[in-house]
Amino acid sequence: MPHLDTTRLRLPTGTGADIALAGVVLVLVGVAEGQRLGSDWNASTSVIGSWLLAVAVCVALPLHRRHPVAVGWLTVIGTGAYYLLSTVDGPLVLVPIAVLYALAARGRTQASVAMAAVMVIGVGAGVLAGTGDVNGTAVFMLTGWLVAVVALGTMRHGRVAYAEEEARLRATQERLRIARELHDVIGHNMSMIHVQASSALHRMQKDPAQAQEALTAIKQGSKEGLQELRATLGVLRQVDEQAPTAPAPGLSRIDELVSSTARGGLDVRIEESGTTSPLPAAVDLAAYRIIQESLTNAVKHSGARHVAVMIHHGERGLRLSVEDDGRGATRSRHEGGSGITGMTERARALGGTLSAGPGSAGGFLVRGQLPFPDHHEPIGGAVDDQDPAGG
Structure with a gap:
């Protein structure tokens, strides 16, 4: 006897679900309308009209994804006309209810509320006119159903919108993180290369030995920068669950x-x-990057010759200060790049603070405080890791 795998059974979704619902409703309407036929199967004009309206409403249902408002009004008006012609309480009302939910779930709240109001007013007018079996209780129940359907659709729209906004926010934060990492990886080495290249050009004729020393430093710096960039890009390319082989800075x-x-x-x-x-x-990575960016700025913008880096290991956090003896706060420091902004974002991401500005004795001073999380796991290789790529 073959075994039925229930895990493979799936309800239809999308247009398939619309077609399935329309088919079921049309069959049920057909069964209900069949009671109106006599023994000789003689169909009156009202029966034929009811059949045509039911078919039109059911056929229109799968089209509501392309033309939601137009199909919504068609199903509401068509269903209302059906109940005016028919003497049986068929299930055709399920179609406009489904369309109202879809409209509200798409954020078309005003259109869905207007259609629901038209349905309630139409049924209420029928009660006042004394048509068929519809009474005040039916109007009250229909109103409750419509309010619930529109409310559920609106909630669905809100949840989807929130999820999309959260996904966009995560993507933006990830882009900022990648941009910050690449800026820190490339900026430091490129700044060193720029300084050494300028020195080599200046001393090429006067002091070839020092120019050669500067070119050697450029070669080594570019090699280290390329290796670190490759390591960073390698981490970004990883799509499996393997951990990166190179330790984080x-x-x-x-x-x-x-x-x-x-x-x-x-x-x-x-x-x-x-x-x-x-x-x-x-915290370890953020501290390294903040110090790296501070040294890079000292080389690029301040003309400093000496820099003092203070690192205090506290019980609940790490305090940093980087002070140089350069020209202090220059215009290019604040407007020439995103270094200070990136350092500030790193500190804030950990719940810490960072300030950057002129030092008390001149030069430029960067101060940061990076708190520890309440429960943290130290990196095992923070003390003795060695980078196989060489930096």
């Missing part, structure tokens, strides 16, 4: 960052205080 790699900055002629001093312990992955 963190404070354990701060020495590499200082070395690359030193090739741009910047003397960086790192001071750490507090109890050093493995950091949450998000």
